[in-house]
Amino acid sequence: MEFKEAKNKFVQTWGALGSQWGINKTMAQIHALLMVSHEPISMEDIMDELQISRGNASMNLRALMDWGIVYKEYKAGERKEFFTAEKDLDELAVKISRERSKREIKPALKVLKEVSAIESDGTAxxxxxxDQTTKLYDFVLKAxxxxxKITEYKDNWLAKLVVKIMR
Amino acid sequence: MEFKEAKNKFVQTWGALGSQWGINKTMAQIHALLMVSHEPISMEDIMDELQISRGNASMNLRALMDWGIVYKEYKAGERKEFFTAEKDLDELAVKISRERSKREIKPALKVLKEVSAIESDGTAxxxxxxDQTTKLYDFVLKAxxxxxKITEYKDNWLAKLVVKIMR
DNA sequence: ACAAACTTTCATTTTTTTTTGAAACTTTAA
DNA sequence: TTAAAGTTTCAAAAAAAAATGAAAGTTTGT
Structure with a gap:
């Protein structure tokens, strides 16, 4: 396998994995592309490489920046904007965890708390x-x-976790 | 809030959470319904409660059973089939983890290994x-x-993890 | 102040995913 | 056997999600 083929395969796979986890395929693909690129890429080049429209590229880059895992960069003497991805994997995982917790888990917890608080009439x-929603609330909160806590370790959290768990 | 309202809210929320994590909304709703039900439910009742077609119910129940988190039950003297959900949350999380690992993570790892194995020509x-795909492979493999390992604890794994991590 | 270079927005179109529903299939009881 | 009770399948329809592209907006250099 040569470079171009491997890169394409990686981008496709990362896109598919994204879809399976509720992330827009193009968004995951742009992220993949930026992750394995050694230098910042312009929107033009992203559109070109992934064969997507300007609007699509713009919106998904915005979304990736909102997640805090893609950054805008300016090159001296260049008018256009360039983009880079967070390349530190510990940091990447931390940011994704935080964002999903904030956007999805926390709101769900709020609902679980509400519904588990109803006055039961005593029927089975x-x-x-x-009982079940209370348990679920406790479980999700704990998780x-x-x-x-894990992602608070920041540096090398996964490696540290491995040590904690295996011993 | 009264029971029916709370139950509906829970089912809707669980469905939305499912969607955000790449799980078909109806599948998550059926699972939610079964989780908070104290007795097995027939397909008829599921269709009725969620306002979905027979085909939809059948297919999503099959998918839930494939995931190993919903079981078919037979009631003495009844011809129809009834369904129950795995209600132990430790067990539920273990099963979901295992299945997602098998279906999604493992195949992605295989690709990461392949693409990171190309013969680099020495250009940056x-x-x-x-370098990046190798790191990604190592990271995902470790995670x-x-x-x-965590889900191997089986009983009360989350509680045990809390102890390990917090100390 | 202008216009070139570039980015964002969003109504519309396209694609993908999910759902439907009816026919085919299976099981059970008489 | 057979027919009633139930379940599964899958082509077609519907719904939801994503993508397009052109107009509007913004920024920068002169």
Missing amino acids: AEKHFV DNVLD | AEKHFV DNVLD
């Missing part, structure tokens, strides 16, 4: 509902906290 | 590609192994 159905 | 671009 209602008792089970309150969210663990994630928070 | 190719060197960076090999996948950690997940494996």
